Each structure stands twice: as structure tokens, then as C-alpha cells.
Amino acid sequence: METLTESKYSTWYHPYKPAAAYNKKVAYFSMEFGIDQAFNIYSGGLGFLAGSHMRSGFELKQNMIGIGMLWKYGYYDQARNDDQTLRTDFNEKHFDFLEDSGIEVEVQLHDNPHVKVKAYVLKPEIFGTVPMYFLSTDVEGNDHLSRTITNHLYDANEVTRVSQSIVLGIGGAKVVEALGGSEVYHLNEGHGLPAFYYLRDQGVKKNQMVFTTHTPEKAGNEERDARHLNRCGFFGRFLSEQELQKEAVNGGMINYTVSALRMAKKANAVSKLHAKVAKDMWKDYEGTCPIIPITNAQNQNFWQDKTIKRTWERKQEKAYKKRKLEVKQDFFNEVAKQTNKIFDPNVLTFVWARRFAGYKRADLLLHDLQRFERLISNEKYPVQIVWAGKPYPYDFYAIDIFNHLVNYTKQKSNLAVLVGYEINLSRKMKYGSDVWLNTPRITREASGTSGMTAAMNGSVNVSINDGWIPEFQKNGKNCFVLPEVDYRLPHWDQDKMDADNLYDLLENKVIPMYYDAPEKWQEIVFNGMDDVIPDFTSRRMAEQYYKKLFK
Missing domain, CATH: 3.40.50.2000 (Glycogen Phosphorylase B;)
Known part of the structure; x- marks a missing residue:
């Protein structure tokens, strides 16, 4: 050149x-x-x-x-x-x-x-x-x-x-x-x-x-x-x-x-x-x-792991799973480095990671603490959850949500909040997550792109039907989508309904499928990659x- x-x-x-x-x-x-x-x-x-x-x-x-x-x-x-x-x-x-x-x-x-x-x-x-x-x-x-x-x-x-x-x-x-x-x-x-x-x-x-x-x-x-x-x-x-x-x-x-x-x-x-x-x-x-x-x-060339790309193109499930365990371990090394918690690559891992802003609702999972505690302590269906993202340095409401999550997760061995959410950490999380959570109030997320690069790496989107998701989603086939609530309702009501729908979806579909129907899960993973590429590449x-x- x-x-x-x-x-x-x-x-x-x-x-x-x-x-x-x-x-x-x-x-x-x-x-x-x-x-x-x-x-x-x-x-x-x-x-x-x-x-x-x-x-x-x-x-x-x-x-x-x-x-x-x-x-x-x-x-x-x-x-x-x-x-x-x-x-x-x-x-x-x-x-x-x-x-x-x-x-x-x-x-x-x-x-x-x-x-x-x-x-x-x-x-x-x-x-x-x-x-x-x-x-x-x-x-x-x-x-x-x-x-x-x-x-x-x-x-x-x-x-x-x-x-x-x-x-x-x-x-x-x-x-x-x-x-x-x-x-x-x-x-x-x-x-x-x-x-x-x-x-x-x-x-x-x-x-x-x-x-x-x-x-x-x-x-x-x-x-x-x-x-x-x-x-x-x-x-x-x-x-x-x-x-x-x-x-x-x-x-x-x-x-x-x-x-x-x-x-x-x-x-x-x-x-x-x-x-x-x-x-x-x-x-x-x-x-x-x-x-x-x-x-x-x-950009696919920048954001997609080369080995994951190869296994998807050839539809090699075993090779894909082997690579997924490797990139999960790399991600969990970062979790251990920051929080001293040892995560298990065989456990279903959720990630919520993007800019911290009130309407994106990083804390939606904590809406009903009793129900959330039940979800994260289920021994038959274990889960791990990681949050990351940068609030605007003077958005004290968003910073408060961030700090609340830090304080809540401190004593929980399967929950973590990471700092330093920039390109490298974002990439690690997209490679290493099994599920990418997206929970904005409906109509507030103009597009959102983190779920695209997550899908390129085999992370399954669990999302509100907002932004780019309506153009991509085949609910239950390439991702999981929450039922739409009326965006004109007061925030209090929207948050309650969305949280209840999220718990229902995770408890009854997402988590059991990962453990009880791994072939079906793998199908959703590859379908997500098929449908995100090339339509959602830059x-x-x-x-x-x-x-x-x-x-």
C-alpha cells in the first residue's frame, strides 16, 4: 500500500x-x-x-x-x-x-x-x-x-x-x-x-x-x-x-x-x-x-471473532462450543481480575453492557428482588450475570444505579459489575456472553448496536422490541423478545410490566432451553448469526x- x-x-x-x-x-x-x-x-x-x-x-x-x-x-x-x-x-x-x-x-x-x-x-x-x-x-x-x-x-x-x-x-x-x-x-x-x-x-x-x-x-x-x-x-x-x-x-x-x-x-x-x-x-x-x-x-471484520466466524460458516457445532468456552474463560479472567470472583464457563452467562442511562434500565432485573433472588439461586438452572457500562460523569442518577448494582452484587458469587467498558472489554463480553440483555423503555432506543456485534459472536439477544430489533427478530428462532407494553403508560407501570415479562421469559423459556435443549439453543445461536450478517454489518x-x- x-x-x-x-x-x-x-x-x-x-x-x-x-x-x-x-x-x-x-x-x-x-x-x-x-x-x-x-x-x-x-x-x-x-x-x-x-x-x-x-x-x-x-x-x-x-x-x-x-x-x-x-x-x-x-x-x-x-x-x-x-x-x-x-x-x-x-x-x-x-x-x-x-x-x-x-x-x-x-x-x-x-x-x-x-x-x-x-x-x-x-x-x-x-x-x-x-x-x-x-x-x-x-x-x-x-x-x-x-x-x-x-x-x-x-x-x-x-x-x-x-x-x-x-x-x-x-x-x-x-x-x-x-x-x-x-x-x-x-x-x-x-x-x-x-x-x-x-x-x-x-x-x-x-x-x-x-x-x-x-x-x-x-x-x-x-x-x-x-x-x-x-x-x-x-x-x-x-x-x-x-x-x-x-x-x-x-x-x-x-x-x-x-x-x-x-x-x-x-x-x-x-x-x-x-x-x-x-x-x-x-x-x-x-x-x-x-x-x-x-x-x-x-463492522464485522473488527467485531467478530475469527474462529467463531469459521465455525458458523461451516456450521460446526462442536468446534463452535469449544471456541465459546475458550472466549468465555478469557472474559471470566477479566471478571476474576476485577472482582476476585471465579465464574464457570459451563454456566449460562448473561451480560448487560452499554452506556449507563436511566431509560436503558440497567437495574430492571432487580425490580422484584424476591423473584430475582430466586432466579439467581436456582441450583438446577445456574446463571451468571455481568453488568458494565459508562454513565456520563455528571449524570448522578445513572451513577447511582451503577453504584447500587456494585453494592448489591458484592456479596453474590455469580454476579459482577465491571469497569472500563471500552472497545476491548466490549469485545470480550460479546465473545464470552451467552445472552445479551437489552432493556430500554420502548421507543427510547433509536437503534442500539451492541446486540448486533453480540449476535455476530453467538450471544443470543433477549430484548425489548425497540430500535433495530423489530427488523431482526424472529422471536424464539433467532432471539427472544419481550411482549410490547404501551409506551404511553407511566414509567412505573411500564417498568413493572417489563420486569414481570422478563422474569417469565427467563424462567420459562431462555434458561430451561439452554440446559434442557442444547440442540435447540445452538440452532438459535446460528440463526442469530445468519440473520445479523450481512444485514446488520456496516x-x-x-x-x-x-x-x-x-x-
């Missing part, structure tokens, strides 16, 4: 001739990318998804580049206090594999018109991605405050958070200009919205701008005071009162999603169900573009983005 040379840094460069079907230049903006454990600047699903997209773009020889942020302290490093509860550590990161691209641009932030933004390049040959440019304000010549903007992913300080959007959006757009411009500008979620305002002023046409909305959650659809954003430099220039009124909604607010939907020629939601939910959410706002579904997916997704969104 040809390598990058100094002279190529500041031009649109790929180490391959783009394939004819993917020749259109696309710049993909995202606040986070989860590409490799060695490059831990992501918080969760959005990053994992974007990282898989960049890998598949490379595999398909797409004419795409990624634009992201170089977070000096990453998201945070998840550790433990003395009593094993959650501790958030902020450690400085050094990534020697990134190189200075030679591109430096300026953005205006608040009253400072000359904040420098430097672009570092991640060459395709490092991790097998399309070329990517990561932006930092930690640059010689910037004042102290400006240098700290790119310290923390999703900084809790409101003004810093707005500045981050400006750096990604306007700084990123200027970097793309320095690379010769793009034919399509794609915002992965609304964080980089200032790019659209800036590009519009530079004469970039509506049909060159596209947008992906990722969540129905209020916190994921940012909304801020229009006048304040104007003072911050959010729009790339100072808007007049009249111009501002045109952009504002909901009594003087800028809703990032609404603005993106108005400026883009087309947008996509991240599952078929999410497209319905999103259309309904934004239907009352005038001038928004069409929203189509392109279901999220993950190869399919990256193809669809070009055909349906970028075209």
Missing part, C-alpha cells in the same frame, strides 16, 4: 483509487469516533458506530474522510473508589500514531476572533479507516481558556460545549476547505451544526448537506438560546435580529436538530422504527427535509449512505 507523504497531507488523499460507485467526495463530521482501544476518545454507541463506518468506508474504497475532535483527556477513564463504587479519572492521552497535517485554521469564539485549530491526520494504514482529521485547540499561541476547549468530550460547562460545536463545525469545515472542499458534508448528529451555517454562507448548496439524527432523547437534541449562541460565534458571523428570528424556534431557541433538518437536503434516522418516531417528533416544524431510515450497523450501512443519502 502506498503511504502518505508530506506533500499529500494537505490535499484530499486516499491510498487507493476510489471505487466508481463511491467516487463522490464526502466529509463526515462526528463529535466522537470509536476506532480502536488504543485511540480512546469516544463515549459509547455513537462513537462505535462512527468508527465502524470509517472502517467500512476504507474496505469499500469510498471517497470519504472523517472529521473529529482530538480529546486531550478522552471521555474519562472508569475506575473504582476504595469501596468499588465508580470513580471518574481524567488522564491525559498521547497518540503517537497521529501526525500533524500541516493544516491550521482560525475560528471566532466569543470575543476572541483568532482561536487556532490544528488538524492531526490519522492515516488509513494505522487502523484501516478512511483518512481522518482530528482537531485540537491545544495549540501554541492560544490563550489558556481556548487551549482547554478540546480537553473533555461532552464537557459539562455549557459555554465550553458550545465552543466544541463551533470548533468541530466551523473549524472542521475550514479544514475540509484547506483539503480542496467536498461534494457532500455529512453531520453525524447535531453537534457539528455550525458547519452548516458556515458552509451556507460560503455558497455550499442545500443538496450538498446531509444529516443523521441518532436519538429521540431530549438531551441528544440540543437546544440553546439563540442570542447567546450568536454572541458565542455559533453561526460563523454575527446574525441580525431578523436573521436570528428566522432560525429560532420554541421562543427564541436554536434547536440543533430542527436547524440541521431545515438546512439539509435529506436526513436519516438510524432504524425503521426510529424514522417513524423522528418524523412524528419533528412534524410540526416547517421547512424540514425528508427523514429516511438507514439502520445502524457494526458494509451494508456504508453502501446505503452513498446510495440513499449522499447521492
Whole structure:
């Protein structure tokens, strides 16, 4: 493979001739990318998804580049206090594999018109991605405050958070200009919205701008005071009162999603169900573009164990089971290292692992403690359960759930809570689990992708029928799905009904089948792999983005 040379840094460069079907230049903006454990600047699903997209773009020889942020302290490093509860550590990161691209641009932030933004390049040959440019304000010549903007992913300080959007959006757009411009500008979620305002002023046409909305959650659809954003430099220039009124909604607010939907020629939601939910959410706002579904997916080459893949392709049950025991043991070595508990690879093992957020209900299994205790102490049908995931460092409700689980599981030999849920641990858990639990309140999970990579490795999904699951599920044949409850009911009632349904499903179907009908269980395992590949691989997704969104 040809390598990058100094002279190529500041031009649109790929180490391959783009394939004819993917020749259109696309710049993909995202606040986070989860590409490799060695490059831990992501918080969760959005990053994992974007990282898989960049890998598949490379595999398909797409004419795409990624634009992201170089977070000096990453998201945070998840550790433990003395009593094993959650501790958030902020450690400085050094990534020697990134190189200075030679591109430096300026953005205006608040009253400072000359904040420098430097672009570092991640060459395709490092991790097998399309070329990517990561932006930092930690640059010689910037004042102290400006240098700290790119310290923390999703900084809790409101003004810093707005500045981050400006750096990604306007700084990123200027970097793309320095690379010769793009034919399509794609915002992965609304964080980089200032790019659209800036590009519009530079004469970039509506049909060159596209947008992906990722969540129905209020916190994921940012909304801020229009006048304040104007003072911050959010729009790339100072808007007049009249111009501002045109952009504002909901009594003087800028809703990032609404603005993106108005400026883009087309947008996509991240599952078929999410497209319905999103259309309904934004239907009352005038001038928004069409929203189509392109279901999220993950990169098979990166996430699927090679031996498991081989045994599945050849339908070799014995070889599959042998490999499954090996990867379970590897996973359980991590459990032992963190919790001093010795798990048994022959015991049915459940995993609940993803970002810790209230609506995802990590503690749903503990809803009826009497019933749960009965389930975990059944000697005929033993089970092991492991939880992992990172709450947002200032989401104290989610942190409380995490710590409650830590305290509850301490004295239970077959339950464990792990810290450090990043790419490596995620992979171990997907390889080593028998069942992947997914328990969000219905309609709240736009897509969810952890269950896809779990299924690629033979872990059976037990899930609420939300996000991507309705497109995949054949209940009892490739996964197990809980009966749908009415999402309009009070949370209290939904949680009670879902918990009761979950206990029923586990006690009467899932657990007995694993022990009493292993042939049937193995059939479900292989069916899950058949049905998740290729439909829920990012190869399919990256193809669809070009055909349906970028075209």
C-alpha cells in the first residue's frame, strides 16, 4: 500500500483509487469516533458506530474522510473508589500514531476572533479507516481558556460545549476547505451544526448537506438560546435580529436538530422504527427535509471473532462450543481480575453492557428482588450475570444505579459489575456472553448496536422490541423478545410490566432451553448469526449512505 507523504497531507488523499460507485467526495463530521482501544476518545454507541463506518468506508474504497475532535483527556477513564463504587479519572492521552497535517485554521469564539485549530491526520494504514482529521485547540499561541476547549468530550460547562460545536463545525469545515472542499458534508448528529451555517454562507448548496439524527432523547437534541449562541460565534458571523428570528424556534431557541433538518437536503434516522418516531417528533416544524431510515450497523471484520466466524460458516457445532468456552474463560479472567470472583464457563452467562442511562434500565432485573433472588439461586438452572457500562460523569442518577448494582452484587458469587467498558472489554463480553440483555423503555432506543456485534459472536439477544430489533427478530428462532407494553403508560407501570415479562421469559423459556435443549439453543445461536450478517454489518450501512443519502 502506498503511504502518505508530506506533500499529500494537505490535499484530499486516499491510498487507493476510489471505487466508481463511491467516487463522490464526502466529509463526515462526528463529535466522537470509536476506532480502536488504543485511540480512546469516544463515549459509547455513537462513537462505535462512527468508527465502524470509517472502517467500512476504507474496505469499500469510498471517497470519504472523517472529521473529529482530538480529546486531550478522552471521555474519562472508569475506575473504582476504595469501596468499588465508580470513580471518574481524567488522564491525559498521547497518540503517537497521529501526525500533524500541516493544516491550521482560525475560528471566532466569543470575543476572541483568532482561536487556532490544528488538524492531526490519522492515516488509513494505522487502523484501516478512511483518512481522518482530528482537531485540537491545544495549540501554541492560544490563550489558556481556548487551549482547554478540546480537553473533555461532552464537557459539562455549557459555554465550553458550545465552543466544541463551533470548533468541530466551523473549524472542521475550514479544514475540509484547506483539503480542496467536498461534494457532500455529512453531520453525524447535531453537534457539528455550525458547519452548516458556515458552509451556507460560503455558497455550499442545500443538496450538498446531509444529516443523521441518532436519538429521540431530549438531551441528544440540543437546544440553546439563540442570542447567546450568536454572541458565542455559533453561526460563523454575527446574525441580525431578523436573521436570528428566522432560525429560532420554541421562543427564541436554536434547536440543533430542527436547524440541521431545515438546512439539509435529506436526513436519516438510524432504524425503521426510529424514522417513524423522528418524523412524528419533528412534524410540526416547517421547512424540514425528508427523514429516511438507514439502520445502524457494526463492522464485522473488527467485531467478530475469527474462529467463531469459521465455525458458523461451516456450521460446526462442536468446534463452535469449544471456541465459546475458550472466549468465555478469557472474559471470566477479566471478571476474576476485577472482582476476585471465579465464574464457570459451563454456566449460562448473561451480560448487560452499554452506556449507563436511566431509560436503558440497567437495574430492571432487580425490580422484584424476591423473584430475582430466586432466579439467581436456582441450583438446577445456574446463571451468571455481568453488568458494565459508562454513565456520563455528571449524570448522578445513572451513577447511582451503577453504584447500587456494585453494592448489591458484592456479596453474590455469580454476579459482577465491571469497569472500563471500552472497545476491548466490549469485545470480550460479546465473545464470552451467552445472552445479551437489552432493556430500554420502548421507543427510547433509536437503534442500539451492541446486540448486533453480540449476535455476530453467538450471544443470543433477549430484548425489548425497540430500535433495530423489530427488523431482526424472529422471536424464539433467532432471539427472544419481550411482549410490547404501551409506551404511553407511566414509567412505573411500564417498568413493572417489563420486569414481570422478563422474569417469565427467563424462567420459562431462555434458561430451561439452554440446559434442557442444547440442540435447540445452538440452532438459535446460528440463526442469530445468519440473520445479523450481512444485514446488520456496516458494509451494508456504508453502501446505503452513498446510495440513499449522499447521492
